[in-house]
Amino acid sequence: MELGESVRAPLRRLATSLTAEVRQAPRAKMVLAAADGLTNVAIARELNVGVNTVRKWRGRFATGGPRAPNDAIRCGRPRIYGSTGRRCASLW
Numbered sequence: 001m002e003l004g005e006s007v008r009a010p011l012r013r014l015a016t017s018l019t020a021e022v023r024q025a026p027r028a029k030m031v032l033a034a035a036d037g038l039t040n041v042a043i044a045r046e047l048n049v050g051v052n053t054v055r056k057w058r059g060r061f062a063t064g065g066p067r068a069p070n071d072a073i074r075c076g077r078p079r080i081y082g083s084t085g086r087r088c089a090s091l092w
Helices: 005-016 024-035 040-047 051-067 083-090
Strands: none
Touching: 005 024, 024 040, 024 051, 040 051
16 A cells, blocks of 8 residues: 555544544554555554454545545434433433
């Protein structure tokens, strides 16, 4: 996997960020390690995650580009109550 500096720089910032979502840092580290030529097994061992996890995020980056470390939109039932409604409902 080849990455230009224009892609590596934001991934490095994300990998070391203290304010980004916690799950995004390891994803960025996986992509950077893959770009450095490490195998999926070596990346999984280094980051203490499963090989399938590395394979998934490496594949998502290959198809989705720099926005790939974000979660995919999920389907599901829309919320009935907003945060105010849930707060009121929990008081009963």
